[in-house]
Amino acid sequence: MTNTFSANSPLPLVLTGFMGAGKTSVGQVVANKLAREFVDMDVVIEEEEGMPIPKIFETHGEAYFRAREAVWCERLATRDNLVIATGGGALVNPSNRIRFKDAFIVCLDAAPDEIYNRLKEQPNRPLLASTNPQQRIIELMAARRDAYAQVEWHLDTTGKTIEQVAEEIVRLLVPRRISVSVPDSVCPIFVGAGLLGRVGQLINLTTDDFSPRCAIITNAHVSRLHVSPVIESLRRRNFEPSVIEIPDSEKFKTLETARTIYDQLLDAELDRQSIIFAMGGGVIGDLAGFVAATFLRGVSLVQMPTTLLAMVDASIGGKVAVDHPRGKNLVGAFKQPHAVIADTSALATLPEEELHSGMAEVVKHGIIGDIELFEMLERDPRSSPVPTEGRQNWITRAMQVKIDIVARDPLEQGERSKLNLGHTFGHAFELLSNYELQHGEAVSIGLVCAAWLAVRQNLCVAEVATRIENLLRAIDLPTRVPREMSTDAILSAMATDKKRVGGRLRFVLPRALGQVDIVDNVSPEDVSAIIDERREE
Numbered sequence: 018m019t020n021t022f023s024a025n026s027p028l029p030l031v032l033t034g035f036m037g038a039g040k041t042s043v044g045q046v047v048a049n050k051l052a053r054e055f056v057d058m059d060v061v062i063e064e065e066e067g068m069p070i071p072k073i074f075e076t077h078g079e080a081y082f083r084a085r086e087a088v089w090c091e092r093l094a095t096r097d098n099l100v101i102a103t104g105g106g107a108l109v110n111p112s113n114r115i116r117f118k119d120a121f122i123v124c125l126d127a128a129p130d131e132i133y134n135r136l137k138e139q140p141n142r143p144l145l146a147s148t149n150p151q152q153r154i155i156e157l158m159a160a161r162r163d164a165y166a167q168v169e170w171h172l173d174t175t176g177k178t179i180e181q182v183a184e185e186i187v188r189l190l191v192p193r194r195i196s197v198s199v200p201d202s203v204c205p206i207f208v209g210a211g212l213l214g215r216v217g218q219l220i221n222l223t224t225d226d227f228s229p230r231c232a233i234i235t236n237a238h239v240s241r242l243h244v245s246p247v248i249e250s251l252r253r254r255n256f257e258p259s260v261i262e263i264p265d266s267e268k269f270k271t272l273e274t275a276r277t278i279y280d281q282l283l284d285a286e287l288d289r290q291s292i293i294f295a296m297g298g299g300v301i302g303d304l305a306g307f308v309a310a311t312f313l314r315g316v317s318l319v320q321m322p323t324t325l326l327a328m329v330d331a332s333i334g335g336k337v338a339v340d341h342p343r344g345k346n347l348v349g350a351f352k353q354p355h356a357v358i359a360d361t362s363a364l365a366t367l368p369e370e371e372l373h374s375g376m377a378e379v380v381k382h383g384i385i386g387d388i389e390l391f392e393m394l395e396r397d398p399r400s401s402p403v404p405t406e407g408r409q410n411w412i413t414r415a416m417q418v419k420i421d422i423v424a425r426d427p428l429e430q431g432e433r434s435k436l437n438l439g440h441t442f443g444h445a446f447e448l449l450s451n452y453e454l455q456h457g458e459a460v461s462i463g464l465v466c467a468a469w470l471a472v473r474q475n476l477c478v479a480e481v482a483t484r485i486e487n488l489l490r491a492i493d494l495p496t497r498v499p500r501e502m503s504t505d506a507i508l509s510a511m512a513t514d515k516k517r518v519g520g521r522l523r524f525v526l527p528r529a530l531g532q533v534d535i536v537d538n539v540s541p542e543d544v545s546a547i548i549d550e551r552r553e554e
C-alpha cells in the first residue's frame with residue numbers, strides 16, 4: 018500500500034536557490050507530478066507591479082522589490098497545496114524563512130559554471146548586469162551561501178535534467194508509506210531519508226488530537242547523533258518534547274528502568290493524550306513501547322527505529338517487553354504504534370557490526386516470505402548500508418514480510434511464530450556465548466542449522482540450504498556452530514527457550530526460499546546430528 022505525502026499534506030513546497038538553479042522549470046514539473054498549483058513568485062510580483070523585474074529594480078530600487086517579496090511570502094505561506102518557486106534572494110531574508118517555517122523548503126544548488134551556461138543567453142537578470150558575469154555569479158553565491166545553508170534540504174542539480182531533479186524532489190517529499198492493519202488500527206509506516214527532521218509534520222498528518230506535552234525516549238548516544246532535528250520538528254508543530262535518556266544496553270531493558278521513566282514522564286506532566294516517541298534500536302523500542310502500553314493505562318506510541326534490525330523487525334508489529342532476570346522479554350504487551358517513522362539516513366551512523374546483525378534478519382525475511390528479496394541480496398550481498406534508492410527498496414521489502422504476517426496474526430496465535438526462523442537455535446548460541454555473539458550472528462548460524470535440519474527432514478532440497486549458507490557467508494555472517502559449544506549444552510539451552518510449547522521443541526523450517534513451515538515433531542537426535550555436522554572445524 019503506498020500513499021503520496023501530497024495527498025495528506027497540504028503544506029507548501031518551496032523551491033529556492035540561486036538564479037538559474039532551475040526553480041521555475043523544476044517547480045512546474047513537480048507541481049504537475051503532485052497535482053498542485055504552481056506559483057512563480059517573480060511572475061506574480063511582475064503581474065502585480067505591471068512591469069518586469071529589471072524595470073521594478075530600475076524604477077523603485079532593490080529594497081522595494083524585497084519588500085514586495087516579503088508580502089508575497091506572507092500571503093503564500095498560508096495557502097494550501099502549492100509548489101512555490103521563490104526568487105533567488107527571497108529566502109536570504111531570515112524573516113521570509115520564518116514565514117515559511119511550516120513549509121517543506123528545498124534549495125536547488127548548482128556549480129557556478131553551470132549556472133553561467135544556463136543563464137548566459139537570458140536577458141532580464143539585473144543582478145548579473147556586469148562586465149564579468151561569471152565573477153559576479155561567484156561573488157553573489159558567496160554572499161548568499163550562509164543564508165542558503167539555513168535551508169534544511171539541498172539538492173545538487175549540476176549535470177541533471179529538469180525531470181531528474183523533479184523526480185528527486187518528489188522522492189524527498191513522498192516518503193514510502195506502507196501500513197500494517199490489525200483489528201481496530203492501521204499503523205502508517207513512513208520510510209525514507211531525512212524523516213527524523215519531519216516527525217512533527219508526519220504526526221500531524223495522521224491526526225491532530227494530541228497533547229503538546231510529549232516525550233522522546235532514547236539513549237545518550239542516539240540522542241547526541243539524532244535528537245536535534247526531531248526536537249526542532251516537533252516544536253515547529255507546537256509540541257513540547259521532553260527528552261528522556263536511559264542507559265544504553267539490553268541490560269537496562271528492565272522494569273527498574275521502566276520505573277525511572279514513569280517518574281520522568283510524571284515530572285514532565287504527560288497526560289493520556291500525550292505521545293511517547295521511541296528513538297533508537299530494538300532495546301529502546303521494546304522498553305519505551307512497554308512504558309507507552311502501561312503509563313496511565315496506555316498512551317500513544319510512535320516508533321522511530323534507528324538500527325537496521327529495529328527498522329525491519331522490532332518496530333513493526335506491536336510486541337513490546339522488558340526482560341526479567343529469568344529470561345528475555347518475559348514481561349510485555351501488544352501495543353500497536355500510532356506510526357512508525359524509519360529514517361534510513363540514521364543508518365549512516367550505525368556501527369558496521371550492528372548493520373551486520375540486522376542483515377541476518379533481512380535474510381531471514383527473504384527466506385520466510387520474499388524470494389525476490391533473497392535474490393536481490395544474492396546479486397548484491399554487500400550493497401551499501403547508506404540509504405540509496407536501492408537500499409530503501411529492500412528495506413521496505415524486508416519490512417513488508419513482517420507487516421503481512423503481523424496483519425494476518427497480530428497476537429501470535431499461529432503464523433506469526435514463523436518470524437522465529439533460526440531463533441530456536443540462535444537463542445541457544447547467543448546464551449552459550451554469554452552474549453559475546455551478536456544477536457544477528459547467532460541468528461545467522463541458526464538459519465543455517467534450520468535450513469540443514471529442513472533438508473534432513475525431507476522438507477526442502479539441499480540447494481535451498483546451500484543458497485542460504487552461501488548468502489550469509491557472502492554477507493560475512495558466521496555460518497558454523499562455535500567449536501566450544503557442546504551439543505548437549507545447546508540442546509538444553511534450547512529446552513529453556515520461551516517459544517517452546519507444552520515442553521516440545523518447535524522449529525520453523527524452510528520448505529523453499531520464500532516459504533517456511535512450523536514443525537513440531539523433530540527428534541532430538543536429528544537436531545544433534547545437525548549441530549555436529551555444522552560445527553566449526
Ligand SMILES: NC(=O)c1ccc[n+]([C@@H]2O[C@H](COP(=O)([O-])OP(=O)(O)OC[C@H]3O[C@@H](n4cnc5c(N)ncnc54)[C@H](O)[C@@H]3O)[C@@H](O)[C@H]2O)c1
Pocket residue numbers: 236238239242265266267270297298299300301303323324325326327330331332333334335336337338345346363364365366367368371374456
Ligand atoms: N519487539 C519485537 O518484535 C522485537 C523483534 C526483534 C528484536 N527485538 C528486540 O530488539 C533488541 C535488539 O535491537 P537492536 O539490534 O536494534 O539493538 P540495540 O537497541 O541495542 O541497538 C544497538 C546499538 O546501536 C546503537 N544505535 C542505535 N541506533 C544507532 C544509530 N543510528 N547510530 C549509531 N548507533 C546507534 C544503540 O545505542 C546500541 O548501542 C533486543 O532487545 C530484542 O529483544 C524486538
